[in-house]
Amino acid sequence: ANDGYKLWLDYRPISNSQLKSHVEPLLNEIYFYGDNPTYQAIKNELNLASQKMLGKVPIYSKDRLQNTKLWIGTREQLSQTLSLDQQSKIKALGEDGYWRGNIELDGKSFYAIIGNQPVGALYGVYNWLNSIQSNTFDKTIELADNPKIKIRMLNHWDNLDRTVERGYAGFSIWDWHKLPGYVDPRYTDYARANASIGINAVSLTNVNANALILTTDFMKKVKVLADIFRPYGIKVYLTARFSAPIQIGGLKTADPLDPEVKAFWKKKTDEIYSFIPDFGGFLVKANSEGQPGPHEYGRNHAEGANMLAEALEPHGGVLIWRAFVYSHEDDVDRHMQANNEFGPLDGQFKDNVIIQIKNGAIDFQPREPVHPLYGAITKTNVGMEFQITQEYLGQATNLVFLAPMWEEVLKTKTFRPTPTTTVASILEGKESGQKLTLIAGVSNIGTDQNWTGHLFGQSNWYAFGRQAWDPSLESKQIAEEWIKLTFGTKPEVLSKVEEIMLESHEAAVDYMTPLGLHHIMGRSHHYGPGPWVMGGRADWTAPYYHQADSLGIGFDRTSNGSGALEQYAPEVAKAWSDPHEIPEKYLLWFHHVPWDFEIKDGNTLWDGIAYHYDRGVKEVRKMQQTWASLESEIDPAQFDHVRQLLEVQETEAEWWRNACLLYFQTFSKRPFPADIEQPE
Ligand code: GCU
Numbered sequence: 117a118n119d120g121y122k123l124w125l126d127y128r129p130i131s132n133s134q135l136k137s138h139v140e141p142l143l144n145e146i147y148f149y150g151d152n153p154t155y156q157a158i159k160n161e162l163n164l165a166s167q168k169m170l171g172k173v174p175i176y177s178k179d180r181l182q183n184t185k186l187w188i189g190t191r192e193q194l195s196q197t198l199s200l201d202q203q204s205k206i207k208a209l210g211e212d213g214y215w216r217g218n219i220e221l222d223g224k225s226f227y228a229i230i231g232n233q234p235v236g237a238l239y240g241v242y243n244w245l246n247s248i249q250s251n252t253f254d255k256t257i258e259l260a261d262n263p264k265i266k267i268r269m270l271n272h273w274d275n276l277d278r279t280v281e282r283g284y285a286g287f288s289i290w291d292w293h294k295l296p297g298y299v300d301p302r303y304t305d306y307a308r309a310n311a312s313i314g315i316n317a318v319s320l321t322n323v324n325a326n327a328l329i330l331t332t333d334f335m336k337k338v339k340v341l342a343d344i345f346r347p348y349g350i351k352v353y354l355t356a357r358f359s360a361p362i363q364i365g366g367l368k369t370a371d372p373l374d375p376e377v378k379a380f381w382k383k384k385t386d387e388i389y390s391f392i393p394d395f396g397g398f399l400v401k402a403n404s405e406g407q408p409g410p411h412e413y414g415r416n417h418a419e420g421a422n423m424l425a426e427a428l429e430p431h432g433g434v435l436i437w438r439a440f441v442y443s444h445e446d447d448v449d450r451h452m453q454a455n456n457e458f459g460p461l462d463g464q465f466k467d468n469v470i471i472q473i474k475n476g477a478i479d480f481q482p483r484e485p486v487h488p489l490y491g492a493i494t495k496t497n498v499g500m501e502f503q504i505t506q507e508y509l510g511q512a513t514n515l516v517f518l519a520p521m522w523e524e525v526l527k528t529k530t531f532r533p534t535p536t537t538t539v540a541s542i543l544e545g546k547e548s549g550q551k552l553t554l555i556a557g558v559s560n561i562g563t564d565q566n567w568t569g570h571l572f573g574q575s576n577w578y579a580f581g582r583q584a585w586d587p588s589l590e591s592k593q594i595a596e597e598w599i600k601l602t603f604g605t606k607p608e609v610l611s612k613v614e615e616i617m618l619e620s621h622e623a624a625v626d627y628m629t630p631l632g633l634h635h636i637m638g639r640s641h642h643y644g645p646g647p648w649v650m651g652g653r654a655d656w657t658a659p660y661y662h663q664a665d666s667l668g669i670g671f672d673r674t675s676n677g678s679g680a681l682e683q684y685a686p687e688v689a690k691a692w693s694d695p696h697e698i699p700e701k702y703l704l705w706f707h708h709v710p711w712d713f714e715i716k717d718g719n720t721l722w723d724g725i726a727y728h729y730d731r732g733v734k735e736v737r738k739m740q741q742t743w744a745s746l747e748s749e750i751d752p753a754q755f756d757h758v759r760q761l762l763e764v765q766e767t768e769a770e771w772w773r774n775a776c777l778l779y780f781q782t783f784s785k786r787p788f789p790a791d792i793e794q795p796e
Pocket residue numbers: 281282323324401440479507
């Protein structure tokens with residue numbers, strides 16, 4: 117039975133004889149130009165793949181001129197065998213790009229996989245193996261690709277005691293207790309999985325940071341991981357607790373302008389680089405949700421970030437500073453607080469600082485309108501923070517494929533700085549010329565046998581890597597790639613699983629937070645519905661986010677309300693200020709709307725809300741039926757795992773629908789439409 121451990125790298129025997137006849141000779145006669153740790157990693161992968169696909173080990177040749185068929189190397193190493201035209205084409209791909217295709221030399225033809233650097237060759241090999249597994253390899257076709265984003269990063273929210281904040285797949289895979297002495301083979305498999313989808317950076321620790329990770333003892337442990345990841349092109353980052361100078365440095369202050377504090381960080385950073393010469397840098401959450409930061413000393417975010425950036429600068433390190441800042445003690449709409457803080461600081465951050473902004477202004481809700489900081493600041497490096505772990509999207513019991521949600525965000529037009537600007541074009545650095553580009557995703561990985569708890573959680577890890585590599589990829593294509601690698605290439609499986617995946621996000625939005633509703637989940641654990649009184653603080657107390665009353669429902673963020681809409685470009689603010697013009701999916705995010713307001717399909721708002729919740733439940737049942745029809749096609753263990761979880765998902769969808777509709781009915785005082793399943 118397939119326990120899912122091997123992820124999308126579970127190479128299957130090649131059954132197509134024609135394909136086999138193309139692949140086999142290549143794996144029989146491989147020549148590497150030179151040697152380095154990345155080529156060793158490639159060889160390990162080829163050994164594994166070849167044994168699974170062909171039942172035998174590949175053969176490596178030491179002599180290029182003797183019987184070689186597959187060449188692997190860098191552009192420089194292969195320069196004598198490449199035409200000038202080929203060389204310049206490959207060079208144009210940038211440092212992480214690769215080219216693969218046929219090369220003719222002295223009347224013989226060879227297949228070559230070439231990177232500008234060894235890591236490019238690694239990416240090319242993974243892409244080639246992927247094409248074999250998905251039955252699309254054609255040696256006559258030339259293929260080249262390169263990432264559009266420089267830093268493609270996982271953010272682990274892993275604590276040093278191995279609990280994972282918002283993690284639903286077991287404990288942290290970083291076994292700090294046994295490191296540095298014991299090296300879990302899982303670390304290598306983790307690196308392989310990431311490299312195979314182009315992820316090249318990982319922050320190991322929770323953004324709610326523990327300063328101890330910066331002590332020498334932990335550095336020795338981190339070094340082991342960094343050494344394992346290096347051949348796979350992956351750099352390690354750590355979260356830096358802003359008050360570390362006090363906690364582990366013996367100082368009385370963490371004031372970023374204090375000379376002793378600066379000296380602490382400089383020394384600490386130098387020490388880290390003495391262990392890890394290619395250390396990526398720090399990721400910092402400051403002055404948000406109780407985390408320490410520069411505000412304690414009357415300093416702003418730029419002063420805080422720049423001080424750390426200065427310590428990293430001599431080593432080429434990057435300082436990633438999060439824009440997820442808000443204080444519940446501040447009366448200002450939480451939606452607006454990041455823009456209020458960072459807007460005035462635009463242009464004040466050092467060149468090696470990136471501001472990491474969540475996709476929306478509240479917090480990874482099932483659907484959020486884009487964060488208004490995108491396009492609002494143009495003189496500062498900005499990067500994306502997506503959440504792969506499904507904190508608000510059913511955690512590890514719900515099948516929700518996130519690529520469509522991310523695609524929607526990436527394609528959103530911000531109208532700033534130009535009328536054609538999209539979130540993707542900002543992230544790619546096209547709008548500002550920013551060189552340091554970043555897409556980060558909060559990891560959904562843990563010690564569960566299949567890494568992500570839900571088998572389909574793997575598709576979100578996969579999709580994240582692919583979209584961080586190329587933000588213009590379509591979710592449909594990504595789903596197809598993952599399905600073929602995970603379940604094989606049968607057309608029926610492909611079309612049915614694809615249908616399930618591509619409809620799953622809209623279904624979840626329908627049964628959780630349709631029409632722009634948000635932040636109505638259970639308090640603190642964020643699991644299941646909780647639109648009623650929560651208490652604890654003002655923004656957790658109903659009806660803060662939904663504002664339901666006898667007249668209607670929704671959060672007024674127009675100029676009559678909080679005014680958050682004015683933080684967007686005038687084109688957006690204007691269109692979205694009108695409840696008839698705003699895309700309906702954001703209606704209640706920005707407007708307080710009467711229960712009898714007529715929505716686009718002609719229903720009243722109240723009936724529309726009920727229909728959405730009802731549709732969400734029905735969609736899950738449809739997903740169940742589609743899955744059930746695949747029983748004979750899917751590995752029994754995987755089939756049953758997903759079948760059971762879909763049952764849980766159905767129960768949860770009903771729970772959301774019933775709870776939310778019955779609760780909102782206490783305000784609307786209207787009956788449910790007769791043709792929906794009546795909530796009880
Ligand atoms: C959410 C999440 C927290 C997390 C925070 C963050 O609020 O619930 O657990 O710490 O985001 O992104 O910093």
